[in-house]
Amino acid sequence: MKPIVPKKNEPIRIGYYICHCGTNIAGMVDVEAVAKYVATLPNVAISRNYKYMCSDPGQELIQQDIREHRLNRIVVEACSPLLHELTFRKATEAAGLNPFYVQMVNTREHNSWVHTDRTEATRKAMALARAAIQRVPHHKPLEVKKVPVNPNVLIVGGGIAGIHAALTLANAGKMVYLVDKEATIGGHMAMFDKTFPTLDCAMCVLSPKMAAVGSHPNIHLWTYSEVAKVDGYVGNFNITVRRKPRYILEDLCTGCQECVDACVFKEPKFPDKFNLGLGKRKPVFLPFAQAIPPVVMIDPEVCLNFKRGKNPDGTHTVSDKCKKTCVQACGDRKAIDFKQTEEFKNITVGTIIMATGFQIFDAKRTPFYGYGVYPNVYNALEIERIINASGPTEGELIMRNGQRPKKVAIVHCVGSRDENTNRWCSRVCCLYSLKLAHLIKEHTNAEVYNFYIDMRTPGKSMEEFYNRIAEEGMHLIRGKVADVYPDPNNGATGRLVVQAEDTLTNKILKIPVDMVVLGVGLEPQPDSENLRRQFNLSCSSEGWFLERHPKLAPVNTFTDGIFLAGCCQGPKDIPDSVAQAGAAASEAFALIDKGHVEQEPNTAYILADECSGCKSCIPLCPYTAITFDEERKKAIINEALCKGCGTCVAACPSGSIVQNLFEDEEIFSEIDGVLAPVPV
């Protein structure tokens, strides 16, 4: 059906609808009084109140009125336009009226939900209604711009969430660029030993997926790389990726590790990052056995063939002082390149999935637990590595002094649910602490004490898991640990005393233990603030990436075309990360499959007759959408580049720039409307 465009001289006929939203609005705003008041305003043909405007009958009501009463403007006073503007535009369009004749008034989020005085709220509802009634006569029929969506997808972060999203999209035939700042994908999950509640080994389920990513024809895997620049918008993002030098030519390296054996350092002597410094590695190393890509790298900080220290620009200088036994071992493969420099790749993608994960809480911020002071205090991730068969001790649970612990304390909520550090519950710590209790007992038959504030085990099979562990004879003590200190009777042995109040028996406990494990919480990545800026995302006050709607758009962001997966949005366990990654992939897929995005036609244009050619607008445009026609001495806006901020409009001294949907007259009439006297 072709949209009805009202004729020039046709009188304005406004239909006004105020929604009760059940009692959400009607409970605080006298909707009948508002509707009655609006009926008295100029140009209003119909003024109604209705229980749920967004319901089918509500929308039908508008459509019927458009047909029967020849309405040519619609004002809906209900919830936020960010929620339902599209609903009412579509309803209007279905009745044959241009959708941009609709104006929404936000009287729920901005009024009934935040005010306590019915008279005040009603007065405000009237003022806002009046503003819209005065605004809509200036509305123009507009057309939605359709922009094609590039089918390629960028995924930032190669943990389990990024891996799952990448495989989902790649299996569907989409080209995926997976960028990870580390030398291998796998993320935190690759460091875990076993996973709760099934106690299956993390790598056993993860490594096949990692390998699938590595060999997938539709996945460009760029590890040891970072996104350097993001330009563009949904459908057409231009991305620059910085590939940091690993001094190994990825295409030529076969992962044989003969260079590692041949290194002039006979023994590994440098802290191994993957094992959190608990193990040692050589200057040339494979991050871990199942690393994907299975490519070694050279650490220029310690390799003898590089000068010590970084250059001011962050690069390293080759010293050529080493015998380069590694190069000899590599032989004809010629995969080692000491002169490698960082490389920039430019790609165009239509959608982006952020899967940048989390970091663990630094337990040094809670000094009373003695982390970093007493050698036998570990964080949970270190225990995961120690227990892991491929870890620094090959799965034997021994402490730094080489002994097996006989008594172990596990402290929950370290850096979680704490006013002084992080207020949030990190969600996974109770469960992984129970898992570690089980594993520690299994490995050493030690006495294990779990100190918890509340035992939080929600989710499928989790409570059963808790019961199972509890029945294994763990000591579960409800109480927050106040202090960890060296055992005064046994100090030289490195024994510690854990002091806590058992809040169920109201007794102070002082339990001597050999080892303390801190159940550290989850925190946003340290570079999440930079990423947020780079990708134009929002963060919650805690620093997690903010989803568009906590319930109904949990993987969308406020930036169209960018989706969230995994812990970058908030702490979650593996099943939830995977589920969210699948959701993010399908959201991206939905955009790609549709083939185009519809863009709000809120761009600006220049009234050439009135433009004085002063050029004040040109430097203001961040998108260089404004150019100057030297012949006619007029500015011109390129509509394809204009994003619709309206900064130039506000600056034009002759008022010759117009922004669609936000024209000067529209805003002036709103100002006039909100300030006009109302009858209550």
Added chain:
Amino acid sequence: MTNQTKPSASGETWTPRIVAFFCNWCTYTAADLAGVSRMKHAANARVIRLMCSGRVDPQFIVEALAKGADGVLIGGCHPNDCHYVEGNYKCLRRYQMLKRMIADMGIEPERLRLEWISAAEGEKVKRVINEMTETLTQLGPLGLPQKFDEWDREMEHFAEHVAAREAATGSACPEHGGKPQTLETAHA
């Protein structure tokens, strides 16, 4: 947390009216968040949604004050967070200029406020609106429309007075030696 009210000269309760220009991406969303989180605050602000704080034309602010607003609040994204890269900086520049200008017009600069409120800061929307309502309540009504009326009446009265004088003497004002009379000399 209720509305700040203060009896005006006429005995009716007066409560400040704030026109708020919020950018679509950060502050408007934050105000929505305040709503979803049921953060109760003063009902004195009337929000007008713009895509960017860079769209805030100084004329909007002057117009709002002239039409009877007691204060104007602008909300935009934090520096470096603008959805349109740097519209908020453009807004800041205009705000600085206006702040000085309205002071020269005899309007208290506190009546104009610019705040950076991110989409996550529902709490800040509540705080800023409450604070601003409080400040404006202390300052009392601005009442520019009434002042305009008053000044118009004064001018009319003055014009009548001059006309009457001219009719009586049959010539231009003799007190000023025939020089054209200015507003200043007339009031002197």
